Amino acid sequence: MNNVARTNILQRLRKETPPQPSPCQGKEQDVSSFDWDRAERIRRFTERMEAVRAEIHHADHRDWLDVLTEICHAKGLNNLLLSPNTTWGQAISAQAGRFPTLRHYEQPIDGWKEEMFYGIDAAFTSTLGGIAETGTLILWPDAEEPRTMSLVPPVHIALLEVDKLHTTFAAAVQEQGWVEKGLPTNALLVSGPSKSADIEQTLAYGVHGPKELVVILVFSHPA
Amino acid sequence: MISEFRQHVIENLAKPNVRANFRKAMDGLMQRRLDQFPDPAELERIRTQAQAIRANALSKLPELLEQLEAKLTDNGIHVHWAETTEQANQIVLSIMQKHNAKTMIKGKSMVSEEMGLNHFLEAHGIDALESDLGEFILQLAHEPPSHIVAPAIHKSRQDVAKLFNDKFPDIPYTENIDELTQAARTILRDKFYSAEVGLSGVNFAVAETGTLCLVENEGNGRMSTTVPRVHIAVTGIEKVVEKLSDIPPLLSILTRSATGQPITTYFNMISSPRKPGEKDGPEEVHLVLLDNGRSNIYSDPELLATLRCIRCGACMNHCPVYTRIGGHSYGTVYPGPIGIILEPQKAGLDVHGELTQASTLCGACGEVCPVRIPIPTLINRLRYEGVRKDASTTPGTGSRRTTAEAAAWKSWSWSASHPAIYNFGTKAAARLRGVLPMQMSAWTNVRSAPQLADKTLHERMKEMGVADE
Numbered sequence: 001m002n003n004v005a006r007t008n009i010l011q012r013l014r015k016e017t018p019p020q021p022s023p024c025q026g027k028e029q030d031v032s033s034f035d036w037d038r039a040e041r042i043r044r045f046t047e048r049m050e051a052v053r054a055e056i057h058h059a060d061h062r063d064w065l066d067v068l069t070e071i072c073h074a075k076g077l078n079n080l081l082l083s084p085n086t087t088w089g090q091a092i093s094a095q096a097g098r099f100p101t102l103r104h105y106e107q108p109i110d111g112w113k114e115e116m117f118y119g120i121d122a123a124f125t126s127t128l129g130g131i132a133e134t135g136t137l138i139l140w141p142d143a144e145e146p147r148t149m150s151l152v153p154p155v156h157i158a159l160l161e162v163d164k165l166h167t168t169f170a171a172a173v174q175e176q177g178w179v180e181k182g183l184p185t186n187a188l189l190v191s192g193p194s195k196s197a198d199i200e201q202t203l204a205y206g207v208h209g210p211k212e213l214v215v216i217l218v219f220s221h222p223a
Numbered sequence: 224m225i226s227e228f229r230q231h232v233i234e235n236l237a238k239p240n241v242r243a244n245f246r247k248a249m250d251g252l253m254q255r256r257l258d259q260f261p262d263p264a265e266l267e268r269i270r271t272q273a274q275a276i277r278a279n280a281l282s283k284l285p286e287l288l289e290q291l292e293a294k295l296t297d298n299g300i301h302v303h304w305a306e307t308t309e310q311a312n313q314i315v316l317s318i319m320q321k322h323n324a325k326t327m328i329k330g331k332s333m334v335s336e337e338m339g340l341n342h343f344l345e346a347h348g349i350d351a352l353e354s355d356l357g358e359f360i361l362q363l364a365h366e367p368p369s370h371i372v373a374p375a376i377h378k379s380r381q382d383v384a385k386l387f388n389d390k391f392p393d394i395p396y397t398e399n400i401d402e403l404t405q406a407a408r409t410i411l412r413d414k415f416y417s418a419e420v421g422l423s424g425v426n427f428a429v430a431e432t433g434t435l436c437l438v439e440n441e442g443n444g445r446m447s448t449t450v451p452r453v454h455i456a457v458t459g460i461e462k463v464v465e466k467l468s469d470i471p472p473l474l475s476i477l478t479r480s481a482t483g484q485p486i487t488t489y490f491n492m493i494s495s496p497r498k499p500g501e502k503d504g505p506e507e508v509h510l511v512l513l514d515n516g517r518s519n520i521y522s523d524p525e526l527l528a529t530l531r532c533i534r535c536g537a538c539m540n541h542c543p544v545y546t547r548i549g550g551h552s553y554g555t556v557y558p559g560p561i562g563i564i565l566e567p568q569k570a571g572l573d574v575h576g577e578l579t580q581a582s583t584l585c586g587a588c589g590e591v592c593p594v595r596i597p598i599p600t601l602i603n604r605l606r607y608e609g610v611r612k613d614a615s616t617t618p619g620t621g622s623r624r625t626t627a628e629a630a631a632w633k634s635w636s637w638s639a640s641h642p643a644i645y646n647f648g649t650k651a652a653a654r655l656r657g658v659l660p661m662q663m664s665a666w667t668n669v670r671s672a673p674q675l676a677d678k679t680l681h682e683r684m685k686e687m688g689v690a691d692e
Contacts, residue, residue: 005514006304009460012518024294048485071611109450109503117416134486141239146502151442158231169486170471170491180469183432186449186500189490191536194442196404197482198373201248204404207356208411209442 027221034133041132041165042217048135052192053205054213064218065091068124068157069098071214075155079103081116083124083144088126088159105146116148122155128162131172131189137215138172139188147186156210158190162219228577231552238263238549241377245549248376252540255483256591273476274595277531278467283511284521287463290441294368294433298495300508306340311513315422315455316339318509319349324419328411330437330444331355333371333511333534334457336556340422354411354443356404362514363390369550369627371557372481372536377549408454421447421505425458427473428510431466435510437491438477440484445491454505460512461521461530473533476593481535490516516569516618523616525604525631528562531594538598540590544581553578560588567609571619576609649679 036044046056059067072080078103083089096102100121109116125145128138137158150156166172169189173179178181178187194209207209224359225233235241260266280287292302315338319327325345329335329351341362344351353362357375361368363386368374375383384398387406394406423444427436435456437444448454480486497504514559520526537561538547550558555566555575563578572579579602582588588598608615609623636643652659656675663672678686 003304005306005310008306009304009518010285010288010510012514013288013521016522016524035239052488082494092619098661106504113416117412136486143500143502146504147445148503151445151449166355168471169474170468173467173471179432183467183492183494184500185493185495185504186495187434187492188445189486190488191486191490194440195488196441198355198360198375198441199378199383199400199403200244201251201373201376202380202400205403207404207408207441207443208354208415208446215563 002089009126033171036132036191038162038165042162044132045130045135045165046217048217049065049192049213050135052135052195054135054215057214057216058219060219064159064216065095065098067216068092068122070215071157072100072122073097073210075122077121077155079119079121080150080157081105081120081153082125085144086126089124089144089159092124105144106147109146109148118151120153122157123149123153124157124159125149127160127164128157129166129172129176130160131167131169132165133168133175134189134191136189137192139190140175140184141186141188142184147188150188151209154206154210154216155212156190156193157216159216159218162217226577228552228554228581229556232548234660235549235552236547240379241549242547244377244379245546248302248373249540249546250403252373252483256537256540257483259479259483266414269472269476270593270595272472273533273593274531275535276464276473280464281461281521281527283465283502284460284463287465288460289431290430291428291463291663292512294430295308295510296433297499298433299586300433300435300495300510303509303511305317305511308515310458311338311511311515312340312343314511315457316347316349316455318455319344319347319420322419325349325455326412326414326418327351327420327422328418328447328451329353329358330421330423330447331358331374332422332457333368333556334424334459335422336368337515338457338513340457341523351422352411352414354414354441354447354637355439356369356441356443358408359407359411360386363387365563367551367556369558370536370539371534371559377551404679415443415446415450418447419447420453420455420459421451421620422455423448425462425510426455426477427470428458428463429465429467429470430463433494434467435493436470436474437493438474438487439491440488440490444605445489448491449494449504452505453507453509455509455511457511457513460514460517461532477533477535480537480591480593512579519616519618520568526568526601526617528569528596529561529598529601532561532565533594534561535593536592537593541587541591543583543585543587548581553581560598560602561596564596564598564605567605567619568617571622572605572609573619573622576605576623577617579605579609615646646679646681649681653677653679653682658690 057067081103084093128140136174193205193213194207195205196207197203283290295302303314341351360375369377370535380398388396425435426438496508497506538561542560545559557565567575582602584599586599608617608620612621661672
């Protein structure tokens with residue numbers, strides 16, 4: 001059935017030559033890159049993120065652990081899921097005493113799904129970068145920081161290095177060389193905590209994904 | 224005899240609450256879209272770009288579908304082809320059966336609505352649960368979506384409160400939208416946890432990289448495509464684009480046109496099942512490519528534009544007819560302006576041709592369409608095909624032709640090309656205007672009958688000294 005369907009569909013599509021689109025006027029026009037300096041990128045990113053109730057915290061390489069500690073304390077977290085093997089995760093693990101119980105994604109989800117779904121308060125992940133125009137985090141989950149970390153726990157704390165803040169999605173795809181590198185199993189853009197407007201077009205936050213998104217913006221030089 | 228469509232319209236026009244819900248929601252959506260495009264020149268530039276991207280993809284559709292299939296297969300995703308919705312349903316069922324799966328959790332998918340998948344699976348003992356908040360509400364109410372982006376737009380918070388109270392008596396009655404949303408979160412979390420198979424639609428499929436893209440706000444799409452062991456995506460064959468670089472502009476104009484958001488909370492790009500060493504994600508991913516009349520639409524150079532659609536719903540948000548009669552009046556999966564051109568082409572003008580009349584041809588739909596589908600032109604084209612016997616690829620061509628109407632137009636056409644007869648006729652009508660009927664069926668129920676002038680236009684022009692030319 002499958003192959004017959006395939007052959008028939010392709011045959012029908014090839015029966016007529018469709019009109020060629022008028023020369024792709026506009027297609028090559030780059031409408032999506034801006035000449036924004038670092039301060040402007042940060043300003044726009046923050047404005048967009050805060051408009052959808054994400055929290056933004058500024059930090060640098062020396063004090064970001066303090067900022068994270070404060071966030072954990074303010075939210076009364078009992079535990080924090082993270083990878084002990086990323087640069088950031090190693091630094092957190094080295095000072096584990098300052099944080100709520102640190103949990104690791106030690107085995108495939110099937111082995112600890114119940115705890116992941118009902119027992120984890122928050123997850124900490126790194127990001128591949130950000131997008132200033134729309135206030136967006138770029139995540140390429142992997143074996144260290146799997147897909148459900150930024151999805152299932154009620155709080156997602158993400159660390160974004162300011163130098164990886166691109167102007168637009170198009171610029172990020174190009175500058176990070178997505179096509180050349182090849183896409184991962186799952187690439188994600190995350191722009192705020194989960195939300196819905198399905199009842200009376202009224203925004204409600206925390207539907208199926210995280211109820212809270214916390215972004216720690218880390219400056220390479222003191223802000 | 225009154226048609227089913229007209230009967231629906233009469234019923235829905237008589238529901239003031241539903242009409243108020245639509246009016247309020249559509250006004251809000253129009254304003255939010257407008258706020259996203261403060262610069263008209265920029266809007267036209269990105270519409271041109273989006274149109275070009277979709278037109279380019281359609282011009283190479285068979286090649287891009289083959290490339291997409293090859294890429295996805297390389298990436299480890301199984302690709303299936305279905306000519307009809309029956310075949311698509313069978314493919315989904317066979318995947319479920321292979322895994323002995325009895326539960327499915329669904330992200331929002333209009334193609335699965337097109338397939339009637341939920342009912343089909345139910346008949347085979349499989350529980351398919353909608354997880355998008357709007358779709359979840361509708362499944363509880365046993366109703367179809369009334370809007371392609373905001374499916375439960377016709378319901379008020381009171382309607383939802385009563386429904387939840389009726390179906391989940393353990394949860395305290397509330398009309399608070401945050402509390403209703405949290406109740407849905409709690410109920411569905413258990414379902415995400417236990418569902419064996421997840422199903423989703425596809426907003427864009429990228430041939431270059433073999434990537435399935437999903438646009439959403441709630442996270443239910445990510446849950447459905449990440450947590451269950453098997454993910455099945457269903458899509459129409461027209462959703463493919465050539466390159467990854469085509470995606471950013473399309474995503475931007477889609478979310479801005481649809482709900483007036485600069486971007487949705489999640490943009491989910493799936494390129495493979497779980498790889499060795501990875502700790503979550505489905506072990507198997509399937510894509511079902513559905514034709515269901517699309518390849519037939521494709522064969523006509525003008526109607527082909529219908530397939531550029533990126534399903535933003537802006538045309539319905541701006542349609543004066545849709546806003547008044549509501550999405551359920553249409554009786555089809557896709558309502559509003561895009562629905563009235565798409566559904567008759569898929570099911571035939573003999574089945575849904577009447578829907579082409581659900582338009583004032585005000586042009587708003589064509590003006591807001593992010594990929595510039597000339598919807599009013601296509602409505603006219605389909606109205607024409609409905610009453611003509613000329614050859615056309617649209618099924619049901621000529622089925623709406625009536626002898627009386629054809630005769631009326633033929634005699635008008637004949638008189639209009641015979642000036643003496645035409646002048647005699649219009650003069651006679653002007654002179655006899657006093658005896659014309661004051662009651663003209665439905666028109667005069669709520670309006671005064673039109674009055675003819677006492678002199679014809681030709682006579683007046685002659686008086687003014689303009690020669691007949």
